[in-house]
Amino acid sequence: MALDRKIAYINLTTGDVEIKPIPLEMRKKFIGGRGMDAYLLYNHAPKGCDPIGPENPMIVSGGLLTATCASATARTHVMAKSPLTGLLGSCNMGGFFAPEMAWAGFHHLVITGKADKPVYLWIHNGEIEIRDAGHLWGKNSTDTQWAIRDELDDEEVKSMVIGQAGENLVTYACVMTGIKNAGGRTGLGCVMGSKNLKAVAVRGTMDIKIAHPVDALEHNKKFIDQITGAKVNQIQGALGTPFIWGATNCWGGVRTRNFQYNQMEYADEIEPEAIDDYAAETMGPHHMTGCFGCQVHCRAQYKIQSGLYKGKYDEGPEYTSLGAFGAEPDCKSIETVLTGNHLVNQYGVDNLEIGSMIAWAMELYELGILTTKETEGLDLRFGNDEALLQMVHNICTRTGWLGNVLADGGIPAAEKIGKNAFDYLIQVKGMNNLHSDERATPGLALNIATASRGSDHLRSRPAIDLYHLPEPVLRKIYSSPVPYDGPLSSEHTEYIGKPWQVFWQENVYMAVDCLGICKYHTVFLGATLPNFEDWPKVIYYNTGLEFTPREIWDAAERCNNLERLFNLREGLTRNDLKKGDTLNHRYFDEPCRRGAPDVIGKRIDRDKFNVMIDEFYEHHGWDNDGVPTSETLTRLGLENEPTRLL
Structure with a gap:
């Protein structure tokens, strides 16, 4: 049954794997998912450990209800000490990875140590194998997943991976699964990269016994009606999470030009309705998709129509990409927003953090705190779409002085830039804020x-x-x-x-x-x-x-x-x-x-x-x-x- 899913301790340094059941008393105290992960991190991470050191445990989990008859239980949670903040590292993403991991027999993985060369984990029906990933290193997040499926000759394999940002130890690199499901916050892709762990691939065909299957299915029907009957979810099913941006920007709750303004003007091209029309034009009327077990289908599918990435497929953009590549840098092009969204998905980097970092650098540039010397000639002013996208590349590949500095995160970057750069960094505990403006709330x-x-x-x-x-x-x-x-x-x-x-x-x-x-x-x-x-x-x-x-x-x-x-x-x-x-x-x-x-x-x-x-x-x-x-x-x-x- 669902409670039979186990926990695995994997040491990448020694190659040792230990599998244990999860006692019921631990379920009653911490339930599962993020709660159990918090227990495991507090108990396994040495005080003051280096976030990119081998002793920092990386914990991957599904929730108690994952892969059962319960609706919308697709979330994967990952936890470690954060290389971005030095405090709690925690991220959560949708898709299909956690259910597949549950069908493979596991609810929690505790990954420690560091492999001496790039590796990936192969988890299949209760078995765990550490495999060579030298041929995967350097690939983007999507190509990595497809290459693993080809190698294992199974289209149903689900993988949690890092892109080049994680390999280059960008402190806000993501873990990724699918095209755009991102465990974005706190830099746990950097933790994976520090362990030379390119991917965790899972495939499961093990049964999960439901305690009361008829009642579970009947009750879930009520849940589905409750969820899909909510107007907010009906809107999300039509426009995706960008609808939040449209309403918030109209009201005046979106920070623009870093933190100089709280509303983006003349932004018709990136309003949610415009993005919906764009996605429908490129993918057809049925362009919305979703996660395992979810009836809302809150994200769009699209293809970029022009520029260097013309014809590239992607999903989204989410609410955060509209802020990262629209409002904060004050760029008003739908192609820029969708291209930026595509780049962060491929590099595997937090769209929220990288957009905020670039917008912060733009304000520093316009204030004269950064000059063309530090930007190596790049005109890093607000509204410069080309400069915005170039900085995404520079940060994820650690190219140039500024790209390398910004890849370390806001507080270390402020210390390197000097002057009063820190005063303009909109962060809490070392992590940049969403593109929202809370001064009125x-x-x-x-x-x-x-x-x-x-x-x-x-x-x-x-x-x-x-x-x-x-x-x-x-x-x-x-x-x-x-x-x-x-x-x-x-x-x-x-x-x-x-x-x-x-x-x-x-x-x-x-x-x-x-x-x-x-x-x-x-x-x-x-x-x-x-x-x-x-x-x-x-x-x-x-x-x-x-x-x-x-x-x-x-x-x-x-x-x-x-x-x-x-x-x-x-x-x-x-x-x-x-x-x-x-x-x-x-x-x-x-x-x-x-x-x-x-x-x-x-x-x-x-x-x-x-x-x-x-x-x-x-x-x-x-x-x-x-x-x-x-x-x-x-x-x-x-x-x-x-x-x-x-």
Whole structure:
């Protein structure tokens, strides 16, 4: 059955492989996926280890419900110490890899050591083999996957790979599976590259016994109706995630020209409807596709129509590519956005991070902090499409002084560039922010400041705060499964009540990452989508495990605290501008200059923001420095960690 999926410990230095079952008591405490990964990282990563050293464990997982009858359980999670931030490294991607790994017998891999030459892992029906990858080294992410399928003579093999960015140890390199499924954040493709691990290939035909198959299928029908009936998912099925960009830019919540503006003007060519028309023109009316077990189909398929990459097929672009290659560098060409999206997918690099790094460099260039000497003659001004795409190449191949410097990540690059370059870097904990502008939304600003892996819109974002839901509706959502009688506000510009919303969303997102579910199938953008009250039955019918909503909440809170413990051990402090729960000064000092009336002039109030941090810590059971109290650790059963039970 689903609970029979195992954990494998693979040492690339020695070639040793050890396979173990996952005890049920560990499932009850950490569920699976990201939560179990947090336990494994805290227990297996030596304090202060080098992120690109052999001792840094790389953990790959599927969720508890992966490959079962539950809908939209395609997510793969990867965790290690981040080479970008020096703190928690964690990424999540869709596609088909994690289900295939489950059918091959595994829910978790713990990969340590470093191979003396390029290798890939071949995992097939309970067996694990380390194979030579010398012939794959240097290939892009798509060609690598096709070459592995040819070598193994099996079109159904699914692979998690790195492209040239991971090989070149770009600190924000991705892990990739399929054409565009990217584990983008925190640079875990760099960790793979440091281990000389080019790919993990999986193929499984092992049965997974469902505990109560008839009930599981019937219940999943209700889930599908709930998911596909939500208007937000109907829109995503038509326009993909770019619809978020269109709405947000219109309102004035998209940072443009790095952080100088909060709305991109004259952007008709890259609006979601224009991209949809473009994709339909190149691929036909049925141009939307999706991940394993998902009915939404939220990404487009397209071919580039002109330029050097004319005729190249790709998928997307996602919301983040519109910011990375559109709003932030102020480039208004659909071909530039789609070409940039294609390049990052092939090189295997975080589109969000590389776009932000280039936009930051563009502002430094226009300020005179960078000159043509550092850019080697490249005119790195905003709106220069050719310079934008050239810098993608330069960074991923570490070409030229600036390409090499930017490949190391924002904080190291700021130190090398000097002057006051760091002041213009829109980062938290060393990781660049999404192309969103949170100055008009204190709750979302609190989210990015306190997220466990750095500036992040997928860790605790209360996105429904923008819907102006009536307070009784908010209270119904945010009072389950733990009662909450504190303040709540329907106004997104308010500060009151937002710490609880961020805390609640943090536990929701941890829970779905433990289960292996897509965040678009929970209370992220859709207030009526599944949450704690909906998950016990789907868990029970598929696995036989019995959880109450409160037990799922407790497990999520336990796992979030493990991530906090890891970060604290690796140097996180509350107010550190490079490793803390705080924001770039521009959030506090510079008001929004464009957008709707409720946006123009907005900035984050420092005093109110600090009160929000205090309240957020209090909800967690942390002290004023953000350290879990002994009472909190005892309540969650973490007082003896690391226990090294698994």
